[in-house]
Amino acid sequence: MSAPAPAPLTPRSDVLGRARAAAARRVLDAVARRVDVDLVVDGRATGHPAGRPGTADDRPRIVVHRPDAFYRRLGTHPKLAIGEGYTEGEWAPAPGHDLAEVLLPFAERLDDAVPEPLRSLRGLTDTPLPAALRNTLTGARRNIEAHYDLSNEMFASFLDPSMTYSSALFEEGRPLAGQNLQEAQLRKVDAALDRAGVGTGTRLLEVGTGWGTLALRAAQRGASVVTVTLSREQAALAEKRLAEAGLADRVDVRLQDYREVEGEFDAIVSIEMVEAVGEEFWPTYFATLDARLGPGGSAVVQAITMPHERYRATRRSFGWIQKYIFPGGVLPSVDAIERTCTRHTGLRVRDVHTFGQHYAETLRRWRLAFADAVTGGQVRELGFDERFQRIWEFYLAYCQAGFTAGAIDVGQIVLNRPARGPVAAG
Template sequence: MSISADRPPAHSFGVSRAPRTPLKARAAKAILKPTVNHVPVRLRFADGRVWGAGGADAPEMRVVRPKAFFARLGADTKIGFGEAYMAGDWTTGDGTDLADLLEPFAARMATIVPVPLQKFRVFVDKKLPHHQRNSVKGSRQNIEAHYDLSNDLFAQFLDPSMTYSSAWFESAEQDLEAAQLRKIDAILDDAHVTAGTRVLEIGSGWGALAIRAAQRGATVTTITLSSEQAALAQERFAEAGVDVDLQLVDYREVTGEYDAIVSVEMIEAVGEEYWPTYFAAIDKLLAPGGHVAIQAITMAHHRYLATRNSYGWIQKYIFPGGLIPSLDAIDQTLHEHTSLAVTNRRSLGQDYARTLHEWRDTFNANWDAIRTQGFDETFRRMWEFYLAYCEAGFRTGYLDVFQLSISRPAKG
């Protein structure tokens, strides 16, 4: 996981110039002002104007380039806010943490747009791009767009286990690596993984769960679509002295029979269109009496219904093809397309908020090392916004993450 200081800039994530749409910009400005006047934040402009319902101690957003900011917001409300941060059109005030600023907005996500204007949502939301469909070919491209950025990049902000999903903290004092291993052990326990268990992991990551399962004496097969992850995972298997069968295949291409199937934060990359295929594949591969344990990011069902067909900033810049399900959607898909059902669920939502905060702190602390890999300033602001945006979502409960135990109900 070496970092080359001589690597030329190779990862430019520049955003386009602010669009020239004066009417849309004026409309965005007219909507934003009364909206933020009901949110406990402060929007400060260069000319000294202040909007927002927050007092002097409220999180502060500084609008550096108002014309560009409102132009982006007017041209594409859902994507323009994040793009404006990437471009430097706005930033946080002195002493304001980005997640603290975003949290009041996340807490009001469902109601922040005035009710009379919500009927115009259909004219604002963009449909998910066809090229991001999670077909076998599309899934590979979508996964590569994020996970093949650079193993060195992820190593600079993840804990030593290289685990890129929510940890499960036992206490305020427990460090991130220990909390990640605790999370992994919980998944393996839920799937009844012991010596001799035939385990299939859908989504290898960098191998931490596969290593832990193999150390229990299980026979482990793990699959991934990321060649970068696969290469490092193989190195880590050798270092740990474990025998793991790693395959660069899609979940739709797996054959065999397994006593335990585990998958951590993979369903978000499957896409609603393919949830029946994903769960049907698990059903087909699961041996009689077997157990499934997955970790899934979720949102409330009414929010899933409202956002399922719209294209947002996260999908454009971070996770192409991604879609977060609801617990109801998972239950319904299992009921309609498999013989499986959820038997237990464990929420780790606040643990994810803490996990994301620690990742962001480490990312910022190690930015100089990341920059030498060829990542530019726009990428830094993009990644910072992504981590803070998600942290705010989990803090407020707009997002949650669950460990779900799944099996075939006993006949009787």
């Protein structure tokens, strides 16, 4: 199976294309000097200013193998070019350098890597989200299927045995690298259930089933669970796992949009699903949580977030992740979530627990496992070609670098309705 081919490059003229490529090369050289990365082009290293510490061996180093193609791509589609250029083999980390490590300096200087005079022009390179990717009732199903219905076996090739595709929560105070990933994933699930107050007799709604781990853990606590997903592959495996655990009678797995759920629940948990909702539908998403949550209940939303100013600067931009990985997705800020809840619901943010570095470690584990699956031939045997493999290599490394740098974060956000004070007599 191959990922979608990139859109053909269509500059208005060859002269314009060459001019854009030359400008893109100058900009990237300036960026590389600011972010402390060596670029090797035509056998010559550029980008690192004289007198700064470090040697060529310990600085991140990128080799541009096909500079004409890469700079033309960068000049034409700057928001897509870095990822597409890697996928098409136009650039790569230098031998002995890791992909996430060469992306990290760019993530660390995300706000000021581009020289000041050019930052104000960023909006000119923005492309709005294509209408076909809007998360309407039909569009959301199509967008979810494009990612989560790729193949359960493909996801199993790099996930831990719990089949949990979200950030783990490692034990604080111990080195992350030495901890077991499956235990950390179950710790995350249990933390979300604890924050939602899930126990014996709880009527729980889960928005976004995944492969059933949270529903299974909640049922083991004695909860009665309704869990909804738009992924047929995920629903089928979740039902199988629940049946094998003898818990099918406690969990109702539904192939259903969250907007179509009815009834009242004591608690709601939604793990890394809000990112797929799309900004246009955040009011509907949080209003649905509000409408489904019974009196005194709590909702826990685990969300990947970005700083509010970056969210405001990128919210209308169509980027590489949306084109190749999560169509229709937008990362919120915590502020955006708070404002959406205040304007459209009775829910308020009661608590936020963030653990972004835990996601960096989770992604590092996934990358190693995925690389092993690629090397061992399992991914190709499942029908995924080399181009797909390179897209996913870039996706996992790109996200790892983002969390390591703190450019993006993840947190469990607790929502409930403020308690009403006593009514005054008289």
